[in-house]
Amino acid sequence: SQELEQSPQSLIVQEGKNLTINCTSSKTLYGLYWYKQKYGEGLIFLMMLQKGGEEKSHEKITAKLDEKKQQSSLHITASQPSHAGIYLCGADIVNNFNKFYFGSGTKLNVKP
Amino acid sequence: DGGITQSPKYLFRKEGQNVTLSCEQNLNHDAMYWYRQDPGQGLRLIYYSQIVNDFQKGDIAEGYSVSREKKESFPLTVTSAQKNPTAFYLCASSRDSGYEQYFGPGTRLTVT
Numbered sequence: 001s002q003e004l005e006q007s008p009q010s011l012i013v014q015e016g017k018n019l020t021i022n023c024t025s026s027k028t029l030y031g032l033y034w035y036k037q038k039y040g041e042g043l044i045f046l047m048m049l050q051k052g053g054e055e056k057s058h059e060k061i062t063a064k065l066d067e068k069k070q071q072s073s074l075h076i077t078a079s080q081p082s083h084a085g086i087y088l089c090g091a092d093i094v095n096n097f098n099k100f101y102f103g104s105g106t107k108l109n110v111k112p
Numbered sequence: 113d114g115g116i117t118q119s120p121k122y123l124f125r126k127e128g129q130n131v132t133l134s135c136e137q138n139l140n141h142d143a144m145y146w147y148r149q150d151p152g153q154g155l156r157l158i159y160y161s162q163i164v165n166d167f168q169k170g171d172i173a174e175g176y177s178v179s180r181e182k183k184e185s186f187p188l189t190v191t192s193a194q195k196n197p198t199a200f201y202l203c204a205s206s207r208d209s210g211y212e213q214y215f216g217p218g219t220r221l222t223v224t
Contacts, residue, residue, distance in 0.1 A: 042215035
């Protein structure tokens with residue numbers, strides 16, 4: 001959606017390399033969610049960030065929300081083939097139930 | 113095991129026919145959602161329901177209908193009025209608004 005811009009659209013990295021995916025909005029994010037999707041499957045919830053400056057980690061994946069709550073980054077350390085997939089950010093942009101948007105996704109390939 | 117199920121995984125229909133996609137959850141979640149995903153795009157909200165017997169239109173509700181007669185079930189009907197029904201459909205649920213959404217495995221609908 002135009003409300004959430006994800007970059008890059010696709011990424012190919014060598015196994016073991018670090019990478020970062022960004023999710024940006026021109027509006028304040030009330031809640032930012034990161035999901036992973038394998039092609040043709042449902043989304044798997046990774047992490048949720050709500051407070052400005054918040055950072056969360058799960059295994060080798062770290063997500064941050066900036067102080068202004070308009071940008072989030074997802075960082076993968078020492079990537080592995082199992083990290084391959086599509087990463088989507090989703091967010092409550094206005095604190096209104098039906099205003100939940102998803103970014104268009106970042107397709108990640110990890111070359112062994 | 114708690115989770116969300118969608119059936120069938122693949123569905124084929126002739127143009128002009130209505131078709132109903134199933135979504136069931138045993139997570140005791142109040143809120144349920146239907147999204148549509150097209151190739152290379154993020155998710156777009158079709159309908160959502162905050163509670164039994166209540167549902168609201170999302171951004172692309174035209175040509176679709178839903179019902180929420182039971183907390184566990186939120187079926188989506190794709191009617192013949194939907195001009196481009198071929199897509200990947202994802203159902204999700206959450207404890208309430210403002211909480212992370214959990215997704216089913218999706219149904220790929222092809223209309224010819």
